[in-house]
Amino acid sequence: MVEGSYGLFYNYRQYLFSGKNPVAAALSILKKWFTGKRRLPGKPVSLAPPPALLERYRQYKRLLAANSAILTMVTDLQVKMNEGFLFDMHYVRGACQRLGQEVEAMVAALAGMSGGRYQALEETRRRVEAKITQELAGVTLQPGPLVLPLAEIREGQFFGAKAEKLGDLVRLGLPVPRGFAVSAYAQKLFFEESGLEDFIREQIRRSHIRDLESLKEAGADIKERVMAQELPQELSQELARHLADLGPRVAVRSSALQEDSLFSFAGQFETFLNVPREKVEESYKEVLASQFTPRVLYYCHTSGFAYQELAMGVAVMDMVDAATAGVLYTADPRQGGEATIINAVCGLGSLAVGGVVEPDIYRVEDEKIVAHQVGEKTRMHLAAPEGGVLDVETPPERKGACLDEQQVLALHNLGVTLEKHFGLPQDIEWALSGEGRLYLLQARPLRISRQLKTEYLPPRLKGAEILLENGAIASRGAGAGPVHRLEDDRLQDVPQGAVLVAHRALPEYGLVVGRVAAMVCETGSSTSHLATVLREAAVPAIFGAKDATTRLEPGEMVTVDAYYGNVYQGRRGELLKPPPGDAVLRQSRAWKVLERVLKHITPLNLLDPRGENFRAENCATYHDMTRFAHEKAMTELFQISAPGPEEDGSRLLSSHLPLEIHVIDLGGGLAPEAKDLKVVKPEHLRSRPLVAYWRGVEAVGWRGPRPVDLAGFMSVVLNAATDVNIRERLHEKNFAIIAADYLNLSNRLGFHFATIEAFLGTPEESYASLTFYGGGAELERRRRRVRFLAKVLQRLDFRVELKEDSLSGRIDGYDAATLEKKLELLGRLMMVSKQLDMSMLAEESVDQYYREFFAEVHDKQK
């Protein structure tokens, strides 16, 4: 201590005689006094970065790579689903598998960075993965009732699409013949109890995939065996019980679980008309056996025999002894357009489609028959007295028109009702009984919804004033509304129906997707969190629209064209029409599965990292996990400098400034020629963020403190002597942990501490942050200094939080080049604010220094 005191005075005298600012000299000596830790002599110094630091940084980079891969894949999945692509289950499975691997890698990287914390995230990951696997596996056939009356059948009970639809029609009060249905589970029970399942597996195994004949033989053998087996007693009894409620003759129709897409032509499922009650069991078995066509057997070969995909329900309904029957389309299946098309034949409807006879065709538009063509109808089907169907020549007296105007319009009205109820054009089977009663036998979505030629929108609308162009499409579509410019991230001010215009594309803007008509951001990419959220919510958006915040006037009505990346003045109705739907594509199984799977992938619930729910256990989707892991990884990376690294692996940065900074290079942060140098110069720096920051540091240079009053000076001495925390931390060295794209600078300047961190990658990855606390002066002056800092940082678009004399600020959502400019200003700011607290005598100094800072920046820029 004596030696130290002597040293203090010795140094002070030296400063006094050197003609330097005496206050600065005194402070400098004080600092040395408190921080007098000496390097141990003789220990060899390694220049290789400490392995633990390097590993943490590498894990971070791995995490970033996974993050970016995940967001790209999610974007791709959303685009494939919503932009008219044809894809199959191979694609969906493959994409989900790759995505799952990246999420796993990301979670592992976070665990690696944090020493195994975030166990909850790994648990969440497994949970979400299990859900996705389940969706991909498809619906598992669940035990349930074997037989139910049509009126009680609803979706999800495994009675097949046809029976479910009929149940719907009955409940709507529409004229459906009395009936019931047998569930797919009943088939499973039948096949399992009778040993058929094993038999079928064996037949499939023994047939040759390269030999069509063997597949045909296997099909015939299976049919024979199905017909020969007795139904389970329970099923047989149920059938008899429900048949007692029906008439003496029934129709037995297949009702496959996947009828509308998968097996639409893999199997021509049988339908049996005019079946006597006592033969229903036989017809039921025949319907089941009809599915084992060579195509289905080939499919079983290639995909494995899966009941979920093969089992079918069967509907049994009162037979309508039709005088006239046919089909009705609620839209023109060939040319599109609003019309009802009715095909009618004499007798049963089985000849109305298929081209055996020429039916009568009626076309109804605007409630009027606009075209009418009487077909030749050479033959007709009749219900045979002994059961089954008779194919006879049509007697001459029945060859005229089989429907009158009233009947045609009644059918048309029925079609309109159904289309309105189901929201899609329908393909309806109908029959008119001998007594003139109309019956609905079946309804399904019309295969070809409307054959619209894709209307191509022009890239540029004629006669419309264009306000912005060539933005990147973040979420396809178009929307119109008054412009609302986002100020200071005040999301609560965003009005309903606005077109939101913002500088950046930050994830938390997702909080208002439900309120906005469209969004325009000056930065951001289509693979950002926000873009994913916008696509999920179908909110049109353009990112990378330069100068949007200056060129779009608040309150002005605009139309955002996120097909071509333009913004037009006013409301452009032609853009706002929904594009011709891809209803056809949406009928595919792969599409439906992808839609379900994406519910576990794309939604982002963790929008605000400062929010209460930002926790691993609250992650419900891959997107949540990605956002969470990235955010936490940044926190973990920041910790790279705490506790203070050892000098091992570092080298000294030497410049004309009296700043001692130990540099640890994790890769690419220094020029190759500096590889073996123990002392490096600023010109050796290659770390983009440090180079930018250093530019600012050098622009300001080393300045002595501003004029200080005695109270200010004394407060420094007292504080430094009494504040244990400050005294301890004054021993710490300045470290810059760098890489080509990274900077973590723990910086002590005077009596305050600052950590500057920055990563420059893609706009989604890049950020800069600052934490700042301490100082030599008394508390109120230190508070003034951080208020000054906050004011500057806010103007630079940092988000700032203040507490007493400490500050934390952060900026993200900008591209690397913009952040470099901000880092340079940050470098200036840090140098300017050195020992500034002492001179902040009054509150006015906050504004004064703020103005001075920008005036000086402005001068330099000139």
Place this chain on the structure above:
Amino acid sequence: MGRILAVDDELDMLALLKMIIEGYSEHQVTATNNPLEAAEFLDKEKFDLIITDLKMPGMDGMELLAAARKKDEDAMVMVITAYGSLESAEEAMAQGAYDFITKPFRKEQILLAIDKAMRWREMVRQNKELKKRLEGGK
């Protein structure tokens, strides 16, 4: 209006192809998930265009392509390849396929490709006919 044979072991894809082509064009599609059955169809009927997946169990698209070209040297075959298997598409083109398309694709892509193929087929047909007439006139 043309006749198209579509072959893909993924029933879902096959169903989509048929629905899309018949829904948005005048062409008629015969569809099968079994390439052996496809070969049978080729024996019975003449198609203006064959659209086939390349990777299928039993008989792959390449074999089907060879069978089709053997039957009719002008047979038009468009192969569907999975993403990332460009080599097999190039191989198919070298073996006489007219065009290829990579899964997943947009419906407009396949419709335009079919349109182009049909026009090409028509040109080849007319060309042959004119040649024949010229030769006959000699």
